[in-house]
Amino acid sequence: MKPRFLTLAHGAGGVETEEILNHLLISRVPDYLTRALGGVGLDVLDDGATLKLGDKHVVLSVDSYTVTPPFFPGGNIGLLAAAGSINDVLMMGGRPVAMMDAVVAQEGFPVEDMEKIMESFVNTLEENDVALIGGDFKVLPKSDLNGVIISTLGIGVADRVIVDRNLAPGDKIIVSGPLGEHGATILALQYGIDLEEAQLRSDVKPLTGLMLPLIEEYGEHIHAARDPTRGGLAMTLNDWASSSGTVIVVEEASIPLRKPVVAYAEMLGIDPLSLASEGVAVLGVAPTVAEDVVERMHELGFKHASIIGEARSSEKYKGYVLYRSAVGGVRILEPPRGELVPRIC
Amino acid sequence: MKPRFLTLAHGAGGVETEEILNHLLISRVPDYLTRALGGVGLDVLDDGATLKLGDKHVVLSVDSYTVTPPFFPGGNIGLLAAAGSINDVLMMGGRPVAMMDAVVAQEGFPVEDMEKIMESFVNTLEENDVALIGGDFKVLPKSDLNGVIISTLGIGVADRVIVDRNLAPGDKIIVSGPLGEHGATILALQYGIDLEEAQLRSDVKPLTGLMLPLIEEYGEHIHAARDPTRGGLAMTLNDWASSSGTVIVVEEASIPLRKPVVAYAEMLGIDPLSLASEGVAVLGVAPTVAEDVVERMHELGFKHASIIGEARSSEKYKGYVLYRSAVGGVRILEPPRGELVPRIC
Numbered sequence: 285m286k287p288r289f290l291t292l293a294h295g296a297g298g299v300e301t302e303e304i305l306n307h308l309l310i311s312r313v314p315d316y317l318t319r320a321l322g323g324v325g326l327d328v329l330d331d332g333a334t335l336k337l338g339d340k341h342v343v344l345s346v347d348s349y350t351v352t353p354p355f356f357p358g359g360n361i362g363l364l365a366a367a368g369s370i371n372d373v374l375m376m377g378g379r380p381v382a383m384m385d386a387v388v389a390q391e392g393f394p395v396e397d398m399e400k401i402m403e404s405f406v407n408t409l410e411e412n413d414v415a416l417i418g419g420d421f422k423v424l425p426k427s428d429l430n431g432v433i434i435s436t437l438g439i440g441v442a443d444r445v446i447v448d449r450n451l452a453p454g455d456k457i458i459v460s461g462p463l464g465e466h467g468a469t470i471l472a473l474q475y476g477i478d479l480e481e482a483q484l485r486s487d488v489k490p491l492t493g494l495m496l497p498l499i500e501e502y503g504e505h506i507h508a509a510r511d512p513t514r515g516g517l518a519m520t521l522n523d524w525a526s527s528s529g530t531v532i533v534v535e536e537a538s539i540p541l542r543k544p545v546v547a548y549a550e551m552l553g554i555d556p557l558s559l560a561s562e563g564v565a566v567l568g569v570a571p572t573v574a575e576d577v578v579e580r581m582h583e584l585g586f587k588h589a590s591i592i593g594e595a596r597s598s599e600k601y602k603g604y605v606l607y608r609s610a611v612g613g614v615r616i617l618e619p620p621r622g623e624l625v626p627r628i629c
Numbered sequence: 630m631k632p633r634f635l636t637l638a639h640g641a642g643g644v645e646t647e648e649i650l651n652h653l654l655i656s657r658v659p660d661y662l663t664r665a666l667g668g669v670g671l672d673v674l675d676d677g678a679t680l681k682l683g684d685k686h687v688v689l690s691v692d693s694y695t696v697t698p699p700f701f702p703g704g705n706i707g708l709l710a711a712a713g714s715i716n717d718v719l720m721m722g723g724r725p726v727a728m729m730d731a732v733v734a735q736e737g738f739p740v741e742d743m744e745k746i747m748e749s750f751v752n753t754l755e756e757n758d759v760a761l762i763g764g765d766f767k768v769l770p771k772s773d774l775n776g777v778i779i780s781t782l783g784i785g786v787a788d789r790v791i792v793d794r795n796l797a798p799g800d801k802i803i804v805s806g807p808l809g810e811h812g813a814t815i816l817a818l819q820y821g822i823d824l825e826e827a828q829l830r831s832d833v834k835p836l837t838g839l840m841l842p843l844i845e846e847y848g849e850h851i852h853a854a855r856d857p858t859r860g861g862l863a864m865t866l867n868d869w870a871s872s873s874g875t876v877i878v879v880e881e882a883s884i885p886l887r888k889p890v891v892a893y894a895e896m897l898g899i900d901p902l903s904l905a906s907e908g909v910a911v912l913g914v915a916p917t918v919a920e921d922v923v924e925r926m927h928e929l930g931f932k933h934a935s936i937i938g939e940a941r942s943s944e945k946y947k948g949y950v951l952y953r954s955a956v957g958g959v960r961i962l963e964p965p966r967g968e969l970v971p972r973i974c
Contacts (some may be wrong), residue, residue, distance in 0.1 A: 288740045295768025305766050308743055311823035312751040317760040320784070325762030328845045333729060333762035335784070338683035346782050347765045348731040353774065382665035384678060386693040386780050391971075393635045400651055406657040417670030417678035421650050423640025425971050428697065430773040435731050436781035437691050439665070439680070459880040626770050
């Protein structure tokens, strides 16, 4: 049954988001208008879209960042917006070259806070050699907006685009580091928990230093790549299984999770695998190079990178994610549902 | 003196917007990072930015649309977002080919209203042969947002980019139709005025049917092009005079303005030339073809198109806009200041 009003779950990045987006938008777009100039578009639903010009692909990714509070341990909304859009470009196989931004701020927002946010934003671009080529700026009355929203366009150039539905049976699933750190941090902040005591801190960071070498050295062997933000690893793997028609099997014992994140998620009854990361890459890599890729990730400073499972072909479990617990037993890892956390990223 | 808090004026698209953007953002970006891949960027501050790939320019324009109320006589925020970004691409000399969107909606927003908004959005793209290649969707708690914000990326391809600072002495200034209709309509709605009685209706529409023929037939002779949205004609012409180092002289008697817009603006003490249009093009055109361009605009259905003035070289008035009144006398047309209208587009 069609809902009458939008709920927080519709914006949480899980099952309900897919449903409402399909209802409101995707189902209205005629198939021939879901892509342009020989690129990938709505037909693929990846981290971004592409256009093909000459022998290069232009990678484009648009996101609105709405996190509250705008300052949090590990970063702020300016860093989040820059890193998030840089990472989306990287996950499509692109080298980030430029960005555009559209800021909508609340009347009465302190200029000093906005300075800090914009300083983080621009510094992050500069450190990653990404140009800022244009933008928009609006202010809404206090009665209409609380805080600030930054929408960004990440722009990259790729020789070869990584499209996640190309994940193939046999491919190994690799994560670059501990999961759920950003989500746990924002959730704890919103609940008023002492973060220092809880040992929580957002992992938000650009993954340029990780992904550019991997794309250059292992490009054609990286079949799928995503930064597991809203909906976390659970959503990423379910999307992949569904779009590639494989079953993905992951091993609890191999999944890097820090104790404070697990403890805190358990306390709130949330699966830590549904919590957002903002500085982690999930890759689907050909089995022949998977061990080498993990070793290279360690060299690049991602010392907790590990293979957590693999994609397989299966008629029975096609499209599902299976989770093998450390104490034995296998369950289906469902895509996340419900509200999770509002304004998390 | 630096303001301590953001005000509505900072987001109104006038002088204060330029000042705060320069303070917060533009001054922080090192010069070499203001553009990418041989395109135009922050160094130009036009309707959008470009990248050069092979012999083509990719035109990109990002805007956040925040209009309230989201439905108004003549359209809604979905049509506004689609038309606005299509027009920004056209004003850079681009043929619009694709769009991406990021929607942020309030929890509890009626799904039926969102359906109407998205239907207008997608229909407008379809009518203009523009693909929808990706996007983002978030929902904020009622306490954090009133209504809906749609950020869009307009994407186009151009053989030749129109950069407004190329406006040259002698160029004629042409407007395609009556000014200020959108701004007057939204303002009247916000003041609770009976619009039918006031004979007001937004002019929001894509200008594809006007601009594609003009770009094809008169491309190299169109030196400047803009849709005068926030800040209206007054802001557009002041930007042009300042960036091109000319003085622009306009004639009151030639400027198309409908009586209800003038009457209503006078009542509120606002210069109608500062009110936003959402379906008007302002062009700066070589004098040799200016009459032909106006005639072609009439043929294309823009029957009120007219030459309203010209750019001249002047040491004394360089960077200014001079306004010659119908009853004689010349004054400086200042760029708009102050709050004007919040959430107008």
